[in-house]
Structures are given as structure tokens and as C-alpha cells.
Amino acid sequence: MFFKQFKVEGLGCYSYLIGCPKAGVACVVDPERHVENYLDVAQENGMRITDVFDTHLHADHITGSGELAAQAGATIHVHPAVEAKYPHEPVRDGQRFRFGSAEIEVIETPGHTPNSVSLAVTDHARSEDVQALLTGDLLFVGDVGRPDLAGEDLLEQQVRNLYDSIYGKLARFPDWTEVYPAHGEGSLCGKGMSAKPMTTLGFERRNNPLLNEMPFEEFHRIMTEGFQIRPDNFAVMVQKNRQGPALLSEAAAFTRLAPTQVEQALRDGVRLVDVRDQVAFGAAFLPSSINIGMRPNSVNWLGMAVKASSKIIIVADSEADAREAAFRFQRAGYDKLIGYLADGVCGWAMQGKRLDHLPQLTAESLKHVIEKYSDHVVLDVRTEAEWRDGHIDGALHMPVTDLIEAGLDLPKQRHITAVCSSGYRSNIAGSFLKSIGYEHVFSLIGGMPAWNAAAG
Numbered sequence: 001m002f003f004k005q006f007k008v009e010g011l012g013c014y015s016y017l018i019g020c021p022k023a024g025v026a027c028v029v030d031p032e033r034h035v036e037n038y039l040d041v042a043q044e045n046g047m048r049i050t051d052v053f054d055t056h057l058h059a060d061h062i063t064g065s066g067e068l069a070a071q072a073g074a075t076i077h078v079h080p081a082v083e084a085k086y087p088h089e090p091v092r093d094g095q096r097f098r099f100g101s102a103e104i105e106v107i108e109t110p111g112h113t114p115n116s117v118s119l120a121v122t123d124h125a126r127s128e129d130v131q132a133l134l135t136g137d138l139l140f141v142g143d144v145g146r147p148d149l150a151g152e153d154l155l156e157q158q159v160r161n162l163y164d165s166i167y168g169k170l171a172r173f174p175d176w177t178e179v180y181p182a183h184g185e186g187s188l189c190g191k192g193m194s195a196k197p198m199t200t201l202g203f204e205r206r207n208n209p210l211l212n213e214m215p216f217e218e219f220h221r222i223m224t225e226g227f228q229i230r231p232d233n234f235a236v237m238v239q240k241n242r243q244g245p246a247l248l249s250e251a252a253a254f255t256r257l258a259p260t261q262v263e264q265a266l267r268d269g270v271r272l273v274d275v276r277d278q279v280a281f282g283a284a285f286l287p288s289s290i291n292i293g294m295r296p297n298s299v300n301w302l303g304m305a306v307k308a309s310s311k312i313i314i315v316a317d318s319e320a321d322a323r324e325a326a327f328r329f330q331r332a333g334y335d336k337l338i339g340y341l342a343d344g345v346c347g348w349a350m351q352g353k354r355l356d357h358l359p360q361l362t363a364e365s366l367k368h369v370i371e372k373y374s375d376h377v378v379l380d381v382r383t384e385a386e387w388r389d390g391h392i393d394g395a396l397h398m399p400v401t402d403l404i405e406a407g408l409d410l411p412k413q414r415h416i417t418a419v420c421s422s423g424y425r426s427n428i429a430g431s432f433l434k435s436i437g438y439e440h441v442f443s444l445i446g447g448m449p450a451w452n453a454a455a456g
């Protein structure tokens with residue numbers, strides 16, 4: 001049997017190519033949208049991708065099943081409760097598929113979503129025992145899937161389903177069964193996932209408290225106790241994944257745009273996303289830009305700050321950076337990436353066009369400012385847990401996600417310094433505040449570690 005795990009850094013998505021080089025056939029489970037890797041590896045190993053499975057209707061990335069159907073002629077398999085609007089074969093509990101020596105059995109395991117399945121993998125070249133479980137977002141390494149993404153009305157039912165799937169449906173598999181999830185560290189589909197890419201059922205039963213004979217009442221309490229943030233674009237991705245996302249080959253070209261073209265686009269309501277680091281952004285940026293620095297998980301921040309339906313122009317240090325950002329944003333359903341600013345911010349400045357800035361205040365300077373101006377607002381945009389761990393006296397607390405959703409109830413003339421744990425989120429918050437008309441906004445460079453070090 002051929003078995004390979006693929007990972008998308010940042011989003012923490014795992015996908016799998018499983019097949020049999022001898023038989024020359026393979027399937028892909030939970031593919032991401034850029035499918036070249038699967039096709040290349042399959043070809044190198046003499047296999048043709050004939051089938052694709054999605055373990056559930058994904059909310060955090062665009063499925064690549066349609067791409068594989070178009071490019072490899074693969075058949076798509078999903079659970080009927082996905083209500084997929086594209087050509088597919090509905091799977092049912094107990095259904096089996098053969099790819100040479102590899103066999104896949106479908107097990108309905110609702111909980112993360114009502115349409116979740118797990119896939120039991122047997123390598124008949126070695127044994128008749130099930131060797132591995134692809135658990136989708138039911139069971140992760142060190143965590144279980146969040147039950148809230150399918151919507152509040154289904155929450156109670158999904159928590160019950162999650163419990164029954166874990167303790168009932170998986171009960172027949174022995175401890176040594178390997179577990180390969182659809183997500184790992186970085187994903188928003190769970191809370192505390194490990195960076196380790198796989199585990200075994202036995203290890204989780206012993207060391208993951210949620211699997212260790214936990215009574216339902218306690219399981220219920222923990223599972224409903226507070227959820228990870230849910231970026232705005234999750235709902236858009238669910239809708240696109242149900243409908244069948246557009247093929248990348250049909251996407252509009254991502255082109256180099258001269259400053260005059262960018263100006264015209266801005267008048268037409270196009271959004272500017274600046275992917276440079278926080279210091280470069282702070283020094284000079286095109287008015288109304290949102291700063292989403294390039295990080296593995298930057299697309300989740302983009303999902304909170306800019307609607308997936310927006311037309312977007314990217315500002316970056318180089319064409320390569322702009323294209324890399326576009327590539328990553330496509331994974332999360334941003335299909336209206338129209339281009340990047342030619343020659344970057346310097347090129348814009350050389351044509352005498354207006355620039356704004358977000359001063360990067362050092363901890364020392366912020367201290368002086370607070371001492372001198374009693375009405376200066378320190379806006380802490382970290383999470384509740386980070387805030388509880390320690391914060392600047394007199395600061396106002398509003399996590400960046402809430403700020404973007406609700407705005408700020410302060411006069412536009414107030415002087416505000418945004419603070420986070422590094423300067424990354426405070427720049428997102430600062431650029432957002434500037435984009436909605438706050439004039440005097442600053443960002444604490446180095447965040448709370450810098451503040452604490454200066455306090456020394």
C-alpha cells in the first residue's frame with residue numbers, strides 16, 4: 001500500500017494520498033485546492049488518482065475535490081448530508097472501496113459536522129486488520145473536533161454525536177490502530193492540537209482526557225465551554241464547498257497593476273491588503289490598506305478582516321511575495337484577487353501619491369506618552385486569556401476579532417496605541433482603525449514582551 005500525508009502549514013490541514021503502485025490506482029482524502037502535489041506524487045509512483053473523499057464539509061479551506069475531478073477525472077465521494085450540489089457519489093456507512101492492496105471502509109462519525117465520516121484503512125498486502133483510521137475532524141492528536149461549526153441550532157445534537165462517535169463508533173478498533181486526522185496544529189477546527197502529525201487510538205484513550213472514559217456530562221461541559229474564533233469567511237467556504245468551488249483555471253488573472261490602475265480600482269471599492277511585515281507597513285502604506293503580514297496562519301486573519309467576496313489588490317515587497325500571498329489566500333476561498341501593486345510602496349511614492357503611516361511606538365515611548373497624556377488610549381487587542389495573564393494598567397481590552405466586528409466607540413480624534421503580544425495583531429487593529437477614520441493611531445512594536453522588558 002502507498003500512504004502519504006500532506007500538510008498545509010498555517011491552516012494545519014492534512015490530506016492523504018492512498019493507493020497501490022502495483023495496481024496503479026490511488027485516492028486522495030481531504031485535498032486542498034492546489035492539487036499539483038497529489039498529481040505529481042501519484043505519477044511518480046505509477047498511480048492514477050481515480051477517487052477523492054472529503055471526510056466532511058470543510059469550513060476552513062476550499063476543497064480540492066473539484067480540481068481533482070477536473071484534472072484527473074476522479075470521482076468525488078461525500079456524505080449525503082453535505083447536500084453537495086456538484087457531481088458526486090454519496091457514501092454510506094460500511095461502504096468499502098478497493099485501490100489494489102489498499103481498502104477503505106466508510107464509517108459515519110458525525111459530531112464535528114452532521115456529515116462527518118471517518119475512513120478505516122486496511123493494507124491487504126500486510127494484514128486483514130485495519131491499520132489506520134483517517135478521522136477527519138472527529139479526533140485529532142490531543143483533541144477532538146469542535147462541534148459548533150455546523151451552527152448553534154445543531155450544537156446540542158453535535159456534542160451528543162461527537163461523544164457517540166468517539167465512544168461508540170470507534171470502540172471496535174483496537175488501541176494500536178493508527179489515527180491520521182484532517183487537521184493539526186494551527187487549525188481553528190479544534191482547540192489544543194498537537195504539532196505531531198499522527199497518533200494511535202490507544203495513546204489518545206490513555207492520554208487525551210476527552211477519550212478517557214469521560215462521562216457525557218463532563219464531556220458536554222468541556223465541549224461547550226468556549227470556542228475558538230470563527231473567521232467570517234468560514235460561512236463563505238462552507239457555501240462554496242457545498243456548491244462546488246470554482247476551478248482555479250477559471251480564476252481571473254492576477255496581474256501587475258500600475259499605481260494609476262490601483263487608484264482606479266480603489267475608487268471602484270477594491271480592498272488593499274498589505275502583506276509586508278509590521279515595521280515596513282508602519283513606515284508607509286497606501287491609505288485604507290489592511291496589514292496582514294505573511295505568516296503561516298495569515299489567511300485566518302485575513303478571514304476576519306476582509307470579506308471573501310471582496311476584490312483585493314495585494315501590496316508586497318516583491319512580485320514573488322504577492323503571488324505567494326495570493327496562492328495562500330485562494331486556499332481560503334478568496335477568488336477575487338485581481339493583482340498586486342507594481343514596484344510596491346516605493347514605486348507609489350515616486351509618483352508623488354499619498355501615503356499614510358502607523359507609527360511603531362517603542363515601549364519606552366509609550367510609557368512617556370501615557371505619563372504625559374492622561375487621555376491616551378492603550379487598546380489591548382489580545383485574547384481574553386492573554387489579557388488575564390497580565391496587561392498595561394488602565395488599558396482598554398478589545399480582542400482584534402471583536403474590534404473588527406463591532407468597531408470602536410471612541411471619537412475619531414482620540415490618540416490610540418494598539419497593543420498585542422508582538423506587534424502583528426496590533427498592526428491589523430491599527431490599520432483597521434485607520435481605515436475607518438481614526439487619525440492618530442500607533443502600534444506598540446514588540447508588544448507586551450517589549451513592555452514587560454522595559455519595565456524590567
Ligand SMILES: [Fe+2]
Nearest residue numbers: 058059137189
Ligand atoms: Fe473541519
